[in-house]
Amino acid sequence: MSRASNPLEELLEERAALLADVRAFFSDRSFLEVDLPLLIPKAQIDAYINPIETSSGFLHTSPEYAMKKVLSQVPRDIYQIAHVFRKGESGRYHTPEFLMVEWYRIGFGYQALIDETLALLQHLLGPLEVRYARFQDLWRFVHQDDLRTKEENFDAFVVPELRKQEICVITDYPSEAASLAHVEEGTAQRFEIYMRGLELANGFVECSCSKTLRGRLEEQNALRTAAGNPAYEIDEESLQASEQLPPCAGVSVGLDRVFLRKKSATHLDEISPLHLVTQSLAL
Secondary structure: OOHHHOHHHHHHHHHHHHHHHHHHHHHHOOOEEOOOOOEEOOOOOOOOOOOEEEOOEEEOOOOHHHHHHHHHHOOOOEEEEEEEEOOOOOOOOOOOEEEEEEEEEEOOOHHHHHHHHHHHHHHHHOOOOEEEEEHHHHHOOOOOOOHHHHHHOHHHHOHHHHOOOOEEEEEOEEHHHOOOEOEEOOEEOEEEEEEOOEEEEEEEEEOOOHHHHHHHHHHHHHHHHHOOOOOOOOOHHHHHHHHOOOOEEEEEEEHHHHHHHHOOOOOHHHHOHHHHHHHHHHO
16 A cells, blocks of 8 residues: 555654654753653542543543642753543543643743743644633623533533634633632633634643642532542642742643644544544454
8 A cells, every 4th residue: 555545654644743843842942851650649630520540540631740740849841742531531522532732831921821832833733813812701602600500501602602713812710710720819820722612722820829729629629529520639749849839830732633623624533543543444
């Protein structure tokens, strides 16, 4: 079979080129690439994300905890390209295993991190029309006051508005939706970036107060319990590391979704090498 007629080989070459472009972007900015374990001893706690548990620990849902532990001891700009795992996620834009790049910038502010994230996306996808929207302005389409109700109705009410824009940067999250972000005057220094309605990036200026972070993790566990999901033990090492973090900001970008948009595909299966192998072997 010739190279031109082998769609699997073509796909592998395109994915390899994308990863080379990602590494070139960070190399040009003098980042240190880190390679940390996928298997961690304690689960990352999020009300709406379920980890995959093994007999030896948990497959990480993002490299965040491990990277922050490293950052607390090695105050340098770092990045990692990692496979991450989330139980029960499947569909057009979701899979239980996917590829992510996450990075942390020492001394970066909110807008500087947004600008760098947009620079990476344009490095990978070409020129993009960028618009900004405040969190509260988007939520006016939901017509409900409760934040959790709004989050549950995000796809139904907000995503249709985001599909109208090539790139939308959502800013000014309320403190209730801060995740692990620093909060100033009731507003979380957190942002998300969507491309034609598909989330590509989630980032924030890091909160380094372990007491505040503990409270947020306890709230997430309470939401998990209320939904009938297990609560998880808090990673005390991670909280300890947060107190030693240098002032920094971090962001993650879903590379499979970036590749999907680059290929103008409509389903993650279309850009999955293993899916193509399975189809070929079934013929």
